[in-house]
Amino acid sequence: xxxxxxxxxxxxxxxxxxxxxxxxxxxxxxxxxxxxxxxxxxxxxxxxxxxxxxxxxxxxxxxxxxxxxxxxxxxxxxxxxxxxxxxxxxxxxxxxxxxxxxxxxxxxxxxxxxxxxxxxxxxxxxxxxxxxxxxxxxxxxxxxxxxxxxxxxxxxxxxxxxxxxxxxxxxxxxxxxxxxxxxxxxxxxxxxxxxxxxxxxxxxxxxxxxxxxxxxxxxxxxxxxxxxxxxxxxxxxxxxxxxxxxxxxxxxxxxxxxxxxxxxxxxxxxxxxxxxxxxxxxxxxxxxxxxxxxxxxxxxxxxxxxxxxxxxxxxxxxxxxxxxxxxxxxxxxxxxxxxxxxxxxxxxxxxxxxxxxxxxxxxxxxxxxxxxxxxxxxxxxxxxxxxxxxxxxxxxxxxxxxxxxxxxxxxxxxxxxxxxxxxxxxxxxxxxxxxxxxxxxxxxxxxxxxxxxxxxxxxxxxxxxxxxxxxxxxxxxxxxxxxxxxxxxxxxxxxxxxxxxxxxxxxxxxxxxxxxxxxxxxxxxxxxxxxxxxxxxxxxxxxxxxxxxxxxxxxxxxxxxxxxxxxxxxxxxxxxxxxxxxxxxxxxxxxxxxxxxxxxxxxxxxxxxxxxxxxxxxxxxxxxxxxxxxxxxxxxxxxxxxxxx
Numbered sequence: 001x002x003x004x005x006x007x008x009x010x011x012x013x014x015x016x017x018x019x020x021x022x023x024x025x026x027x028x029x030x031x032x033x034x035x036x037x038x039x040x041x042x043x044x045x046x047x048x049x050x051x052x053x054x055x056x057x058x059x060x061x062x063x064x065x066x067x068x069x070x071x072x073x074x075x076x077x078x079x080x081x082x083x084x085x086x087x088x089x090x091x092x093x094x095x096x097x098x099x100x101x102x103x104x105x106x107x108x109x110x111x112x113x114x115x116x117x118x119x120x121x122x123x124x125x126x127x128x129x130x131x132x133x134x135x136x137x138x139x140x141x142x143x144x145x146x147x148x149x150x151x152x153x154x155x156x157x158x159x160x161x162x163x164x165x166x167x168x169x170x171x172x173x174x175x176x177x178x179x180x181x182x183x184x185x186x187x188x189x190x191x192x193x194x195x196x197x198x199x200x201x202x203x204x205x206x207x208x209x210x211x212x213x214x215x216x217x218x219x220x221x222x223x224x225x226x227x228x229x230x231x232x233x234x235x236x237x238x239x240x241x242x243x244x245x246x247x248x249x250x251x252x253x254x255x256x257x258x259x260x261x262x263x264x265x266x267x268x269x270x271x272x273x274x275x276x277x278x279x280x281x282x283x284x285x286x287x288x289x290x291x292x293x294x295x296x297x298x299x300x301x302x303x304x305x306x307x308x309x310x311x312x313x314x315x316x317x318x319x320x321x322x323x324x325x326x327x328x329x330x331x332x333x334x335x336x337x338x339x340x341x342x343x344x345x346x347x348x349x350x351x352x353x354x355x356x357x358x359x360x361x362x363x364x365x366x367x368x369x370x371x372x373x374x375x376x377x378x379x380x381x382x383x384x385x386x387x388x389x390x391x392x393x394x395x396x397x398x399x400x401x402x403x404x405x406x407x408x409x410x411x412x413x414x415x416x417x418x419x420x421x422x423x424x425x426x427x428x429x430x431x432x433x434x435x436x437x438x439x440x441x442x443x444x445x446x447x448x449x450x451x452x453x454x455x456x457x458x459x460x461x462x463x464x465x466x467x468x469x470x471x472x473x474x475x476x477x478x479x480x481x482x483x484x485x486x487x488x489x490x491x492x493x494x495x496x497x498x499x500x501x502x503x504x505x506x507x508x509x510x511x512x513x514x515x516x517x518x519x520x521x522x523x524x525x526x527x528x529x530x531x532x533x534x535x536x537x538x539x540x541x542x543x544x545x546x547x548x549x550x551x552x553x554x555x556x557x558x559x560x561x562x563x564x565x566x567x568x569x570x571x572x573x574x575x576x577x578x579x580x581x582x583x584x585x586x587x588x589x590x591x592x593x594x595x596x597x598x599x600x601x602x603x604x605x606x607x608x609x610x611x612x613x614x615x616x617x618x619x620x621x622x623x624x625x626x627x628x629x630x631x632x633x634x635x636x637x638x639x640x641x642x643x644x645x
Contacts (some may be wrong), residue, residue, distance in 0.1 A: 005166075007165050030204075031282075032137055036079045037079065038209070048083040049331065052276055058151060064212075065081075066213045067079075068202075068214070072193040077192050085145045096132065104233060138180035141160070141180055142178070142181070143156040148492055148620070155167050156352075198215060198252070202253055202421075205273070205276065208273070213252045272284050278348070279321060285304040285347075289305075291621055293376060294416075298353060302349050305400075313344070322349070326355040331495060336352070340407065341410065344403065397421075406490055422436055427467065435495070443475055451461070451470055454480040456562065468548060483558060504561075528602060531607055536614070537580050539580075554577070554579055561622075
């Protein structure tokens with residue numbers, strides 16, 4: 001009885017993705033082969049890992065390989081593996097609705113890339129949509145797959161036109177076979193039914209795949225004629241020979257575990273090609289680290305620092321890029337226990353011969369060897385970053401600095417080393433990033449604290465009224481514009497013995513307040529406090545201001561205005577926090593307000609000016625005024641009365 005063929009329509013975002021891939025002019029269309037080979041390699045990895053605890057799933061077939069079969073006559077290319085295969089439901093889940101939220105992110109990133117004039121091929125691998133890259137070269141794709149132990153296989157087929165068919169079928173062996181019905185190549189395009197095109201593509205992009213990538217190669221060989229066969233004294237045939245076409249299965253890739261070789265034997269090009277194979281990223285790495293630890297335990301690591309941040313790195317579902325091996329046998333990918341979250345940008349492999357092959361992710365966390373590897377890898381990576389040249393490190397920091405700084409908050413053991421690697425722009429650096437050590441070395445005589453201010457906009461921060469007294473003293477201020485900096489300063493109260501002090505919270509203690517003057521203004525301060533009511537906590541003479549009228553500040557332990565905006569935008573609504581309104585009693589406006597208050601405290605202009613003072617303080621820190629219409633009217637009235645013709 002024949003199985004029923006079901007037709008399904010792609011979800012909207014999948015069809016958008018297909019249209020983008022099919023219609024976009026990728027300059028490197030051969031990436032489809034890299035992606036399909038990589039998927040096949042992953043399928044064999046998963047089978048071997050599962051076989052550690054369930055050897056029966058191998059079904060007696062342990063000769064793992066990926067076979068490529070071009071057919072120039074019918075214009076097809078078939079990629080088959082003997083890996084884990086998929087069930088009917090898994091095909092529906094993984095192929096019919098591929099990538100889920102990653103698809104949406106891919107489309108968004110691709111749209112941005114289109115606007116900038118280039119859609120980069122590394123996007124394919126980063127977002128897990130490699131299977132669909134087949135449609136760049138094929139007008140129909142047929143997939144047949146069977147998991148081990150199953151009598152049924154599944155056939156999936158689509159022309160990329162909005163729908164696909166799926167049905168039950170038969171397949172004599174486990175694994176997956178993908179047949180691409182290739183488009184006719186255009187002028188100057190490669191023909192992927194050509195054996196030499198396939199051979200060169202595999203050599204360039206998949207040479208380091210750990211399983212044989214094989215293809216039947218037809219070549220002409222000289223065969224001795226039997227009727228004329230004569231043997232020499234050593235028994236070797238001599239005499240007449242004839243030419244005959246012979247088909248032999250050849251392995252196209254070297255399968256070298258590059259990390260196991262002596263680094264003196266590896267060229268920069270080999271390191272780069274392995275990185276591209278490993279990361280699915282066509283941008284060359286910024287730096288690599290190849291180390292072998294010897295002693296009571298031995299392990300080898302080959303780690304890479306990307307030159308560009310992957311487009312999905314800041315997404316919640318982003319996975320770490322380090323793979324774990326034991327004696328060159330794949331154990332698991334995305335091994336989060338080998339490196340902490342603040343080094344999640346690192347890609348690479350770690351091979352630990354003393355690990356158990358059937359180790360689970362749960363056991364991994366408790367394994368003392370893994371903890372030892374983790375500790376040493378962190379040390380080596382931080383040393384590598386510390387020893388980078390200035391230009392290269394700045395390039396790294398612009399991409400990954402905000403992630404690295406997370407380590408100051410979560411890794412107390414290495415906090416000082418990570419703090420040494422942090423970089424900030426300051427009020428005196430002219431846009432240049434400087435280290436905390438450089439800041440401390442440049443501190444003025446008598447300066448006993450490291451001053452900082454946090455916020456989103458660099459220009460707004462550098463011109464904040466809260467910095468006026470610090471600038472008067474020629475003190476440098478760190479301008480912290482990454483959200484993570486709010487957590488950094490909570491975890492780093494001191495650096496090199498110098499306390500970190502907010503330039504916008506608490507008293508700056510840069511000099512004594514003139515108490516006599518403050519007492520003269522106390523009745524006016526009380527009136528301002530009563531007028532503004534619950535908008536503020538208190539009114540006081542400012543230790544921050546020199547030229548500006550007013551600013552808002554908080555107590556030392558209060559969250560900053562920037563922190564409150566971060567938490568509110570993430571859905572964590574904080575209770576309303578009243579701030580301190582600081583006033584510059586040296587400003588001539590206050591002498592006039594004091595005179596008006598003493599003459600006629602019920603004058604409505606006085607209340608208008610008080611609300612205006614508060615609005616000016618809010619605007620000074622980048623906030624929005626509560627009543628823009630009133631603000632505009634008061635400012636307009638002031639301008640009108642001030643302009644004399």
